[in-house]
Amino acid sequence: xxxxxxxxxxxxxxxxxxxxxxxxxxxxxxxxxxxxxxxxxxxxxxxxxxxxxxxxxxxxxxxxxxxxxxxxxxxxxxxxxxxxxxxxxxxxxxxxxxxxxxxxxxxxxxxxxxxxxxxxxxxxxxxxxxxxxxxxxxxxxxxxxxxxxxxxxxxxxxxxxxxxxxxxxxxxxxxxxxx
Amino acid sequence: xxxxxxxxxxxxxxxxxxxxxxxxxxxxxxxxxxxxxxxxxxxxxxxxxxxxxxxxxxxxxxxxxxxxxxxxxxxxxxxxxxxxxxxxxxx
Numbered sequence: 001x002x003x004x005x006x007x008x009x010x011x012x013x014x015x016x017x018x019x020x021x022x023x024x025x026x027x028x029x030x031x032x033x034x035x036x037x038x039x040x041x042x043x044x045x046x047x048x049x050x051x052x053x054x055x056x057x058x059x060x061x062x063x064x065x066x067x068x069x070x071x072x073x074x075x076x077x078x079x080x081x082x083x084x085x086x087x088x089x090x091x092x093x094x095x096x097x098x099x100x101x102x103x104x105x106x107x108x109x110x111x112x113x114x115x116x117x118x119x120x121x122x123x124x125x126x127x128x129x130x131x132x133x134x135x136x137x138x139x140x141x142x143x144x145x146x147x148x149x150x151x152x153x154x155x156x157x158x159x160x161x162x163x164x165x166x167x168x169x170x171x172x173x174x175x176x177x178x179x
Numbered sequence: 180x181x182x183x184x185x186x187x188x189x190x191x192x193x194x195x196x197x198x199x200x201x202x203x204x205x206x207x208x209x210x211x212x213x214x215x216x217x218x219x220x221x222x223x224x225x226x227x228x229x230x231x232x233x234x235x236x237x238x239x240x241x242x243x244x245x246x247x248x249x250x251x252x253x254x255x256x257x258x259x260x261x262x263x264x265x266x267x268x269x270x
Contacts, residue, residue, distance in 0.1 A: 002193050004186055007240045011200050015232045018208040022228065025212055026221050080219040153221050 027155035030081040039146045039162035040071040041089070044122050046168060047175045048136045062136035064091075064129035064170060066105070067122050068144065072162065074116040077150070085110045086149040089125075093142040095135030103129055105144075138172040192246025200239040207231025 047065040052058050074085060088107040095101060105125040110116050129136075136142075146162040188196060208228050215224030 002188060004240055004242075007196060007200075008236070010197065011204070011232070011235055011240065014201065014204055015228065015235075018204055019225065019228055022208055022212055022215075022224055023221075026215070026224070029216065078219075080215055080221045080224075 023154045026081050026153060030079055030152070031155060033079070035077055035148075035150055035158060035160045036163055037074065037077065038072065039164040040069075041144050041146060041164065041166040042069045043067070043144070043166060043168045044069060046170060048170045049176070050134070050137070050174045053130055056130075056132070060134075062131040062134050064131070064136050064142075065125070065175075066129065066168075067124055068106075068120075068166075070118055070120040070123065070146065072118050072146070074110065074118070074148070077148075078112060078116065081152045081155060082150055083112060083153060084151045085116070086151065088147055088149075090145045090147060091129065091142055092145060093135070093139060095131065095133065095139075097133050097135060101131070101135070103127075105129055136170050137174060139170045141167055142170065143167045186242055188242050188246040189249045189251065191249040192242070196239040196246055200235045203235040203238065204228070204231050207234070
């Protein structure tokens with residue numbers, strides 16, 4: 001009885017229990033923090049085209065193109081329970097087809113050691129801005145929001161909406177030339 | 180073989196080893212929590228706890244001589260007691 005293996009087993013079990021407690025303490029110390037912050041978004045160039053969407057049907061749908069500026073400082077969001085941030089830019093608008101459309105245009109991962117002070121100028125969207133019909137041309141109120149996921153060591157995966165948005169209009173005429 | 184490699188601790192030694200391991204792990208866990216919070220790096224906490232685990236393993240898992248200071252005093256064997264011989268197995 002009480003051999004080397006038993007002592008090692010008891011020790012390892014206790015270490016793992018302590019580690020679980022420490023992880024929980026880390027979670028508790030950050031669970032009530034406010035992760036919202038100011039974001040400054042603006043658009044530079046806005047176009048809309050009417051082209052066939054082969055990925056859905058062959059009908060011609062509206063496809064928006066835009067470039068944007070983005071300024072925000074997310075450095076203070078990082079703490080010992082944040083491994084990385086996942087930022088994503090969403091366009092929200094209302095059409096006759098749908099009460100609420102949400103299209104993700106762009107995203108970015110910021111790791112702990114990376115520079116979290118963003119000052120992006122004239123950025124292109126990463127993903128296509130397709131409408132499911134012809135709702136974009138001449139639309140007067142498209143709103144851009146920046147949101148982020150906090151990827152923690154332990155605990156919840158909060159989805160935070162940045163403070164600040166930008167509303168813009170699409171042109172009344174389709175662009176037919178190549179961009 | 181060396182005597183301390185006997186893998187044996189007496190009862191008081193077992194209690195001491197367990198108590199010592201609990202104290203070391205709890206202490207390193209607490210220090211790790213404070214340090215990790217101070218530098219805002221949870222991996223620091225985990226590494227300090229790991230160091231405590233290594234230290235506690237070295238100090239309390241091998242049967243060091245300090246855990247064998249209270250051996251049980253067994254009664255000495257009496258000579259006229261009947262000791263049964265090993266029976267041969269029937270094949």
